[in-house]
Amino acid sequence: MRTFSLLKGQPVYDQNDGSKIGEICDLCLTNNGMVKGLLVKKGVLFKQTFFLAIDKVASFGWDGIMINGLNQMEKIKTDPEYTFAHQHSINGKMLISTSGESLGLLQDVYFLEEKGTIVGYEITDGFFTDISEGKQVINPEIPPTIGEDAIIVDVK
Incomplete structure (x- = not known):
């Protein structure tokens, strides 16, 4: 069990080659309080946000998140129902x-x-x-x- 404040900003690594893919920037939530996935910022100059389903995470560590390849993440096609801090934010409600x-x-x-x-x-x-x-x-x-x-x- 952990808090979102501890997870925010943690790096996401590809466990196949050890490369850093991006950083966790938010949680995607359903309207009944389930974490559907994580939002990952990727890129150096032009950062893009990708969706990483919670069941696609290989492991959660205290110093980083591990996934099995870039194909585990997908471009955001529709806005999530709720997020913790970005669009449709529940933070401060x-x-x-x-x-x-x-x-x-x-x-x-x-x-x-x-x-x-x-x-x-x-x-x-x-x-x-x-x-x-x-x-x-x-x-x-x-x-x-x-x-x-x-x-x-x-x-x-």
Whole structure:
């Protein structure tokens, strides 16, 4: 399990020849809170963004991601349903419980790399609250509903 903030910026390597392909720049998410894949920036001067399905990743390391060749990545044909930080971003969205209680603003996600399942949402109530009370993590038991204005989670 890791957070997106730890994954962002990590290099992607081709394990067949050891070449660096690009860097992770975002997560692609479905509207029920599953990680569908990763967005990888590739190139030196003219960077292009490619989609890498979560099941095409050979291994997730602490210092890089390994894949089996460039053919594992594909050009983005349509915009993803949701991303963490780019188009249709969920970063900074309000988390609301199914009982209507405001929980805070989304700051990071915890997910299982192998399955692509988000298991926790790190929220913030502001800088001073984070310092005085620490970060809060919401662990819903069922997948959330990601909407245009908020993320609805079932918390007990």
